[in-house]
Amino acid sequence: MIDLIKKLPKAELHLHIEGSLEPELMFRLAKKNNIDIPYKDIEDVRNAYNFTNLQTFLDIYYAGANVLITKDDFYDLTWEYILKCVEDNVIHTEIFFDPQTHTARGIAFETVITGIKEALADAKERYGITSGIIMCFLRHLSQQDAFDTLEEAMAFKEDIIGVGLDSSELGNPPSKFTEVFEKAKEAGFKLVAHAGEEGDFSYIYEALDLLGIDRIDHGVQSIHSDTLMQRLKEEQIPLTVCPNSNIELKVFEDYKAHNIKELLDYGLNVSVNSDDPAYFKGYINQNFINLCDNLPLTENDIVTLVKNSFRSSFIDDDLKQAYLAKVDHVLQ
Numbered sequence: 001m002i003d004l005i006k007k008l009p010k011a012e013l014h015l016h017i018e019g020s021l022e023p024e025l026m027f028r029l030a031k032k033n034n035i036d037i038p039y040k041d042i043e044d045v046r047n048a049y050n051f052t053n054l055q056t057f058l059d060i061y062y063a064g065a066n067v068l069i070t071k072d073d074f075y076d077l078t079w080e081y082i083l084k085c086v087e088d089n090v091i092h093t094e095i096f097f098d099p100q101t102h103t104a105r106g107i108a109f110e111t112v113i114t115g116i117k118e119a120l121a122d123a124k125e126r127y128g129i130t131s132g133i134i135m136c137f138l139r140h141l142s143q144q145d146a147f148d149t150l151e152e153a154m155a156f157k158e159d160i161i162g163v164g165l166d167s168s169e170l171g172n173p174p175s176k177f178t179e180v181f182e183k184a185k186e187a188g189f190k191l192v193a194h195a196g197e198e199g200d201f202s203y204i205y206e207a208l209d210l211l212g213i214d215r216i217d218h219g220v221q222s223i224h225s226d227t228l229m230q231r232l233k234e235e236q237i238p239l240t241v242c243p244n245s246n247i248e249l250k251v252f253e254d255y256k257a258h259n260i261k262e263l264l265d266y267g268l269n270v271s272v273n274s275d276d277p278a279y280f281k282g283y284i285n286q287n288f289i290n291l292c293d294n295l296p297l298t299e300n301d302i303v304t305l306v307k308n309s310f311r312s313s314f315i316d317d318d319l320k321q322a323y324l325a326k327v328d329h330v331l332q
């Protein structure tokens with residue numbers, strides 16, 4: 001099974017670039033930029049990655065992002081992730097970034113997007129990896145703040161394929177952002193939102209019905225509503241599931257308790273993704289391996305999960321078909 005996981009080309013659809021900041025790079029950038037970090041060494045950092053819920057993770061994740069200052073820092077961050085894609089056979093990736101985390105610290109939107117964009121362009125040239133950039137609004141901040149961010153993003157519209165919604169879910173339902181998502185849709189952006197990670201299934205309904213999203217990020221709480229499950233199946237709404245994240249943030253007690261196999265067997269369009277791999281102990285292949293070690297996933301299931309990642313991506317139909325054919329080719 002591990003061989004199959006490694007050799008299948010994959011798409012990743014749920015990856016926060018700030019969450020791919022490995023402790024080694026965090027230290028290097030902290031030193032270079034003269035930023036204080038509350039850790040004495042790499043081991044100390046890893047020991048701090050002991051989360052009890054989403055918020056305990058977010059506090060540490062936002063603190064880590066403080067070391068990112070220059071365009072080159074964002075380039076290096078993205079390039080290191082690309083090298084992991086090469087290792088794990090990810091041939092297409094749609095990455096999230098959180099502009100407000102940086103603009104609130106006085107880092108220009110342009111600095112952030114240019115560093116990411118240049119690394120992704122080099123990834124295409126050097127490795128043929130295709131990609132898209134999705135900017136996420138921080139849901140613990142106001143809708144007005146999201147509107148301001150959307151306005152700033154308009155100058156870089158060509159570089160951004162979609163908008164998303166992340167950060168502290170509980171108490172910040174999708175309904176808080178209805179108008180700004182409407183405006184983003186009018187501007188031609190694809191729409192995604194984190195929903196049903198810690199929040200209950202009503203957040204998924206809101207993301208679908210009030211925000212009009214194309215994809216749900218996480219969505220594992222849909223299992224608690226038969227009606228919603230039927231709808232997700234009928235409409236084949238993609239759910240970008242992140243197993244390691246769900247275990248590290250205690251959404252499920254352990255891998256054996258994860259519901260991805262049930263979602264898949266029901267006929268939902270689920271894929272496997274790494275979310276914040278530097279914080280959650282591994283990149284995409286490790287997510288697949290942890291699932292296979294603990295759940296009765298078949299080879300067919302693995303192939304379906306991988307094909308779903310391409311089907312649910314925002315690439316055009318021709319490339320989608322070409323990528324799906326690549327998967328089939330590996331299986332021959």
Ligand code: HPA
Nearest residue numbers: 016166167168194275276
């Ligand atoms: O898993 C997540 N959930 C919400 N916000 C996030 N920001 C980074 N990762 C996450």
Ligand SMILES: [Zn+2]
Nearest residue numbers: 016166217275
């Ligand atoms: Zn996420």
